[in-house]
Amino acid sequence: MAVHLRKLPPTIFQRFFRTETAGGSVLLLFGIAALALANSPLAAPYAGIWRTPLALGIANYSLSLTLHQWVNDGLMALFFLLVGLEIKRELVVGELASVRKATLPIACAIGGMIVPAVLYWIFNPIGFGARGWGIPIATDIAFALAALALIAPRGPTGARVFLTALAIVDDVGAVLVIATFYSQTIAWGALGIAGLLILVLFGFNAIGVHRLWPYLLVGVVLWYFVHQSGVHATVAGVALACAIPTRTRSNATQFSREARSVLDRFDQTESGDLIVLTSKGQQEALFALEYATQSVTAPILRLEHALHKFSAFVVMPLFAAANAGVTVALPIRHAKIAVGVLVGLVLGKPLGIMAAALLAVKSGVAKLPHAVSWTSLLGYAWLAGIGFTMSLFIAMLAFDETASVGAAKLGILAGSLAAGVAGAIALRIASGFRNDK
8 A cells, every 4th residue: 555645844944945046046137137237228227227316204204315225225134134033043043053063164154254355455455445355255145055056956965054054154254344344434323322222122032022023113213223323224134133032932842732722622613614714713713823833933933934035036136136237348447356356256265165174174173064075065165155145235335336346246246156167066076076986
């Protein structure tokens, strides 16, 4: 007799990986479209759209920014909120929750940030171009995972987890760099109010507020004052994420007991026509089950789930459309910026990651993920050189609307493409070695 096993639902990591992979594909399409428009007869209207002013607010309390600024300062705050939630979850229960598990991705991320910055600095030691040292330090997690899915769809799970953890630690470094080195002159009054609002958010957490709307409401006000303070507004998203609770009102045993009781009541109140709308008892049971589900689901997971697809399919594609458009023509005086970014991503990332991994493994403080060889690790290190979203974001902060940003964008696009190709070759070679064995 044939036994049909019901397919298990995907795990949180599997859903995350699928979303990031699909989002990376959409991001690529929007980036290509922006690049094509910027080098077509439609270049002027394309640029003009993003300079359109848009004011939001009430009465005398309104904020007027260009559409480009709303995308980079507003929508990207949601992206950084999601980044912050992922970082916090990994620190609490994920791949960064223990020293043993976290050592390798943390070491590799640090090495993968320092070496690219140094290589960029070698090409741009002084002058305005020196501001761009932070551009090649970042990894685009969506693009990196999308490339990994295309290149090695059957690769070991440990490799995907390692690359994800590395990119998340990389994001921590990028956030710190943005907050420290790429913020404007500080308005201390507004920053003080932002600090008080952060205390309010952590106060919500301390007294056990589990509903998300109070955090989000205060978070909007926090974003405004962080924006007004001169610190980049996206930092508000990370600050809000840090305050979102990870605790739940009930545990797994309590939920299981309550859910079974509610389901029994649901069955007992069946009216006979199998239509829930005609059974008041079943309706009440469903609401009780919904409440029980919310009580066992951590607020951080609810918010992360709500933001994932919106970030992947709305925020990041719009960011790519607003920022990836660059004229291919490159003035000679800005060539060093492009070369510095390209070298940082293509050579700096793998050199820094591999050196850190070698040091951590040989010293005994970490070990390679299961089924990952040194050759395949080099491939993953090269994929970490795909810096698209975060690199573009830092480039805009470093050079604003000056001609230098165009050179930085060209370096990012060329470097990310070259890093992806190099990673694909390394992983194919590593796969061939495994097949030979």
